[in-house]
Amino acid sequence: MGKKWVMALTGLTLLGFVLVHMLGNLHLYDGPWETHEYAETLRDLGTEVIPRTWALWALRFGLIAAFALHIHSAYSLTRMSRSADRRYPGGRDYIAANYASRTMRWTGPLVGLFVVYHLADLTWGHFNPDYIRGDPYHNVVASLSNLPVAIWYIVANVALAVHIYHGAWSMFQSLGINSPRWNPLRRRFAQAFAAVILVGNLSFPILVQAGVIDDGGRSVVREHQEQLDGAVGEALGTLGSAP
Amino acid sequence: MSTTNNGALSVHLRVWRQDGPGDAGRFETYDVGDISSDASFLEMLDVLNERLTLEGREPITFESDCREGICGTCGLMINGRAHGPQKGTATCQLHMREFSDGDVITVEPWRAGSFEVIRDLAVDRTDLDRIIAAGGYISVNTGAAPDANLVPVPKEASESAFDAAACIGCGACVAACPNSAAQLFTAAKVQHLNLLPQGQPERWARTEAMVETMEQFFGSCTNHGECEEACPKEISIDFIAWTNRDYVRAKLKNRKLAGQV
Ligand code: HEM
Ligand code: SF4
């Protein structure tokens, strides 16, 4: 049961991340420059006291640890159940278990794979010849305008919502948060959480495909950079030709 | 059983037969006619066994004792459900009126890694006893019966403890669980003591010992909720949440100061 606590606490951390990540991504609706500025804000977190990007890296390490622990406890508890379980050749009739609870061990790894792909795609730019560092808006459009990629994003995020539908409820039981006054709300919390994440996250691939989120292949960030470089070059040029 | 009464029915059974722990086992089918709808499920099996014996065939091994839903000895997987289709009912209290004439009924033993089939439908549930042995008791010396109101117990606490104490230890919760977890049984056995004043002196030691013994033999709960549906005593999974909480408290407590090392 100790591992269940680890699973629930790390699951809670991941829920927090997923929510903030989704809300942050809504900056896509403000426009390319605003999205870029939001990304910069994240890198600037805590710069009053510590060097730039340190706070972001601390959050990232926390997340990586939560992810690793979550997967580790899921894996070892699954092994424990597998070795304890014997199947019914005559079949089993489920009453309470729902689709979400029975697919946790599929939706979880699917989301895990997706996260790796997603980082390679939009953080490291491995899959995308058009990738421009520091211009998330442009990169999102470049990736998600590709139909198979958009479909993969949709499938993975449906799996994430299904995982959350059970996980965000199950978490309360594992943590022993149980009282007649709150119990009906636990299920509704999980449903609402899953729905909000689903709608938010699916809106991005769908609206890129629909052409609502679009930058026409331009990159405002690169243009801004080029303008800056140009200005600096000019300034330098003037300096150089000075007598 | 030669006269056909009004509510008589015929059913087709698919029963798991297994000669012993090492045997692979197989389903065998039996047509059982002329069964009163007032018969219990186990009486129907009794009738079948009599008929098999008369034909010189080996009767089906299954377990039962009280046949009134209080001892926890009986227990069959009937059509994929532990204790059959009727909620809050042990197999011995299930009646043939829950079935229709001509039904095909699949009967299997409880299945879990730690429930070895002894023969046919009888399984070894010793590992549940091991969980009880690890802490399901109160060892303070009580002496002579104390005055009834000496130890105040709130009515709510006594009722919750009673709800947990209703567990008959049948193991349906394990049988119904896709993880073969014994959380509901263990939680019931932990909480019926933990909720009462008499259970406090060993509360933390008990919780830790029983949970960790459980984890040696059974799977890990993923909160499907199948156990609650299968339980003949309708014990609530609230007790599982409560036990998860007690377990962590037991782990974090200064148990030396709590006097429960
Ligand atoms: C962003 C991603 C994820 C979030 C937000 C998340 C969230 C959660 C939450 C809140 C729980 C409930 C914990 C509990 O019952 O105590 C849970 C359970 C679980 N998670 Fe995740 N998880 C994520 C990713 C993953 C991944 C990548 C895996 C797989 C390797 C995974 C596998 C599992 C499993 C097997 C369970 C246990 C199922 C159960 O208790 O019914 N999860 N998750
Ligand atoms: S909790 Fe219910 S199903 Fe489990 S052993 Fe006790 S009575 Fe049987």
Ligand code: FES
């Ligand atoms: S035989 Fe005792 S509970 Fe069924």
